[in-house]
Amino acid sequence: MVYPLLRRALFSLEAEQAHDLTIDALAAWGAAGSPMSANRPDSVLETQVAGVRFPNPIGLAAGLDKNARAIRGLSALGFGSVEVGTLTPRPQPGNPRPRLFRLEEDGAIINRMGFNNGGLDAALARLKRGTGVLGINVGANKEATDRVADYVHGVTRAAALADYVTINISSPNTPGLRDLQHGAALRELLAACTQARGRTPLFLKVAPDLHAHEIDDIARAAIEARVDALIVSNTTVSRPSLASRHAGETGGLSGVPLAPLARARLADFRAATGGSLPLVSVGGIDSGAEAYARIRAGASLVQVYSALIYEGPGLPSRMARELAALLRRDGFARVGDAVGVS
Numbered sequence: 001m002v003y004p005l006l007r008r009a010l011f012s013l014e015a016e017q018a019h020d021l022t023i024d025a026l027a028a029w030g031a032a033g034s035p036m037s038a039n040r041p042d043s044v045l046e047t048q049v050a051g052v053r054f055p056n057p058i059g060l061a062a063g064l065d066k067n068a069r070a071i072r073g074l075s076a077l078g079f080g081s082v083e084v085g086t087l088t089p090r091p092q093p094g095n096p097r098p099r100l101f102r103l104e105e106d107g108a109i110i111n112r113m114g115f116n117n118g119g120l121d122a123a124l125a126r127l128k129r130g131t132g133v134l135g136i137n138v139g140a141n142k143e144a145t146d147r148v149a150d151y152v153h154g155v156t157r158a159a160a161l162a163d164y165v166t167i168n169i170s171s172p173n174t175p176g177l178r179d180l181q182h183g184a185a186l187r188e189l190l191a192a193c194t195q196a197r198g199r200t201p202l203f204l205k206v207a208p209d210l211h212a213h214e215i216d217d218i219a220r221a222a223i224e225a226r227v228d229a230l231i232v233s234n235t236t237v238s239r240p241s242l243a244s245r246h247a248g249e250t251g252g253l254s255g256v257p258l259a260p261l262a263r264a265r266l267a268d269f270r271a272a273t274g275g276s277l278p279l280v281s282v283g284g285i286d287s288g289a290e291a292y293a294r295i296r297a298g299a300s301l302v303q304v305y306s307a308l309i310y311e312g313p314g315l316p317s318r319m320a321r322e323l324a325a326l327l328r329r330d331g332f333a334r335v336g337d338a339v340g341v342s
Contacts, residue, residue, distance in 0.1 A: 003312030015100040015109075023070050030072030042324045045080070047335040049278045049300045050201035050228035052163050054133055056080035056320050057335050058291060061282050061303035062137035062166065062205075066116065068123040075132035078317035083303065084123065085137030086168045089153045091119035092141055095173060099251070102309070103244035107286075108258070109306045111235065112251030114173045115139050120157055127161045135203070136162040142174055148189050152196045159200035167193055170207035170234035172252045178207055181218060190225035201228035208233035208258070208265045208283065215265070219272035229278040231303070233265050236283075255306035259284025263297065270298035275340055286311060288322020295323075298340040 010018040045056035059081035060074055068084040075082055094116025101110045117123070120138070127134070138154030140147035151167050158165045169180040169189065180189055194202055204227050206218055222230055235252025242257060262283025269279055281299035285291055286307035294302050308315050323335075332338045 003314065007310075007312060011102065011104070014098065015102050016097060019064075019100065023065060026065075026070035026073035028073075030070055030074075030076065042320065044324050044327050044333065045320060045335060047300065050164060050203075052133060052201060054080045054301065056323075057295065057299075057301045058316050058319050058323070059083060059133075059135070059280070059301055059303040060308070060316075061305040062086055062135070062168065063111075063113075063305055064308070067118050068126050068136075071127070071131050071134065077313050077315075078320055079132070080320075081133035081135055081163070081301070083135035083137050083166060085117070085166070086115050086139040086171065087117050087120045087123050087136065087154060087158070088115050088139050088141045089120050089144075089150050090141050091122070092116065101244075101246040101249050101251075103242060103246050103255070103257075105243040106247075106255065106257055107306070107310055108242065108244070108253060108255030109309065110246060110249045110251045110253050112173045112249070114142065115171065120154055124157060124161060133163045134161070135164050135166055137166040137168050137205070139168045139171065139174070140177065147177075147180065148192050151189060152192045155193045155196040155202065159197045162200055164201040164203050164228065165197055166203040166205050166231060168205045168234070170205050172207070172209075172235060172237045181206060181210070182214065183217065186218065186221050187225070190221055190227060194225050194227065203227070203229045203231055203280065205231040206233050206265075206269075208236045208261045209238060210265070210268075212268070215268045216272050219269060219277070223273065223277055227277070229280055229300070230269055230273070231280040231282060232269050232299075233262060233283060236261055254283065255310075256284050256286070259290070263294070266294060266297055266299060270340065286315070288319045288324075288326060291319055291323050292326045292338070295335060295338050296340070296342040300336070300339050 095114035136158035140150035278300040281294040
């Protein structure tokens with residue numbers, strides 16, 4: 001009940017300024033000793049993916065806590081996992097501001113951040129084991145002459161501290177990055193990164209803006225390389241009908257308008273993998289009912305980001321309660337029993 005008032009104050013600020021203040025507050029709350037879980041674990045929500053036990057399948061997507069500053073505070077909101085980053089080997093400022101836009105009428109966000117972060121080493125120095133399920137999302141520096149080497153470096157360093165590592169080759173805001181999703185470039189990258197990760201699970205994050213033959217090729221490459229899961233998907237450069245004055249801004253679109261495309265890509269990758277590879281669904285998920293629909297459509301886990309901005313810190317615990325009720329209503333003892341049933 002407090003968040004609508006707080007949101008009004010935050011939304012009166014420039015979007016990136018409000019974001020930074022939010023991370024500062026969550027970091028301070030975590031440092032003050034916030035509880036590691038806002039709710040008692042519910043056994044129906046427990047699930048295991050890639051050998052990692054998740055207390056619930058509702059995760060925070062990468063992008064909110066780029067520099068791994070507020071993991072404890074974010075975990076305390078009730079997320080089953082927190083993914084930090086994207087982190088690059090060297091610090092970089094990202095694209096010029098303004099680069100983050102709220103589309104309030106659409107329940108959406110457009111960003112063209114450009115992997116702004118303080119660098120991998122600085123973030124890893126803040127991390128400790130035992131702060132909930134932690135994913136570390138890694139990328140390549142914009143000016144890198146050997147992007148595969150950047151990913152290998154990131155995976156190697158992150159694997160020592162992460163429960164899983166995600167290689168992000170699907171951001172639309174680094175020129176040429178999405179070229180790594182295709183053909184020989186993808187296979188070279190996956191071969192190098194699967195060797196670098198040791199025993200730590202490796203996830204691959206893909207774009208929603210893919211054609212059928214590209215989806216099939218990515219699925220084959222991921223299975224052949226023994227990637228542990230696919231995150232489907234990143235933001236989109238496509239533009240459905242939007243009402244906001246910011247609709248024409250360049251960058252990746254997330255939030256409510258992304259949901260139909262995210263659902264379609266989930267179905268496509270479920271078919272392309274034949275259910276042999278765990279899928280993490282992202283894009284327009286803002287309720288327990290939507291999370292449940294994605295799980296039944298083939299997702300083992302889901303992630304949220306934009307909805308948290310609009311709905312506030314109570315969102316993950318509310319989603320968990322709603323999801324647990326739906327699973328029990330339909331007679332499922334565990335999340336895993338519902339994956340891909342429809």
